[in-house]
Amino acid sequence: MNPMSQIRPPSRKMVMASALTLGPLAIGASLLPSLLEGRRTDLAFPAFRPHGPDLELLASTSPVILVHLAFGLLALLVGAILMAGRKGARMHRVLGWGWVVAVAVVAASSLFIQTVNPGRFSFIHILSGYVIIALPLAVAAARRHDVERHRRYMSGLFYGGFAVNLIFVMLPGRLVWELFLG
Numbered sequence: 001m002n003p004m005s006q007i008r009p010p011s012r013k014m015v016m017a018s019a020l021t022l023g024p025l026a027i028g029a030s031l032l033p034s035l036l037e038g039r040r041t042d043l044a045f046p047a048f049r050p051h052g053p054d055l056e057l058l059a060s061t062s063p064v065i066l067v068h069l070a071f072g073l074l075a076l077l078v079g080a081i082l083m084a085g086r087k088g089a090r091m092h093r094v095l096g097w098g099w100v101v102a103v104a105v106v107a108a109s110s111l112f113i114q115t116v117n118p119g120r121f122s123f124i125h126i127l128s129g130y131v132i133i134a135l136p137l138a139v140a141a142a143r144r145h146d147v148e149r150h151r152r153y154m155s156g157l158f159y160g161g162f163a164v165n166l167i168f169v170m171l172p173g174r175l176v177w178e179l180f181l182g
Contacts, residue, residue, distance in 0.1 A: 053179050065175060068109040072165070075102035079158045100139060103157065107131040124168050131157060 058066075078099045085092060110128045114120060138153030169176040 048181055050181055057175075057178055061175060064109055064112045068106055068113060069175070071102045071105040071109070075099055075106055076162055078102060079162070083155075083158060096142075100135060103131060103135055103161075107135070124165075127161065127164060131161060 061069075078095055082092060082095055082099060085095075107128045110125065111121075114122070134153050134157055138150055138157065141147075141150040141153060168174070170181075171177060172182070
């Protein structure tokens with residue numbers, strides 16, 4: 001039996017606990033800079049109006065954000081296929097390299113997006129730094145056939161990274177919120 005086929009994703013309970021713990025921390029951290037500078041923040045939850053994508057807003061978005069969004073969606077789709085499929089097979093390795101490239105582009109492009117704190121990095125850039133470090137370590141673990149370490153890194157990057165990022169991008173006032181809900 002191939003050792004890669006024995007990889008199990010983290011339990012739903014663990015993913016939900018992580019998201020419910022990190023979500024409020026992320027929201028609080030995104031509000032922290034404006035609170036520390038003494039600016040008043042509007043803490044009222046804006047109107048929730050689901051709608052089709054606002055294509056005019058998408059067309060007026062900067063190219064860096066469009067690249068970030070496109071590769072993020074690609075990484076989410078390919079990652080879901082990888083997590084659901086058989087591990088260690090040729091298709092897993094081929095799609096895995098595609099996922100690694102997509103995630104690397106997402107992490108690198110995020111360094112050029114500074115809309116939360118204009119001109120400065122924000123709390124979410126800590127996650128980008130982690131991805132930039134953990135992604136090569138996960139690939140190196142797979143190449144060394146260290147299945148357990150590879151599984152931990154990749155599961156953490158996929159489940160933790162996307163759970164936390166989905167919370168961030170769905171915050172009121174952010175692009176994805178405005179595209180579909182604002």
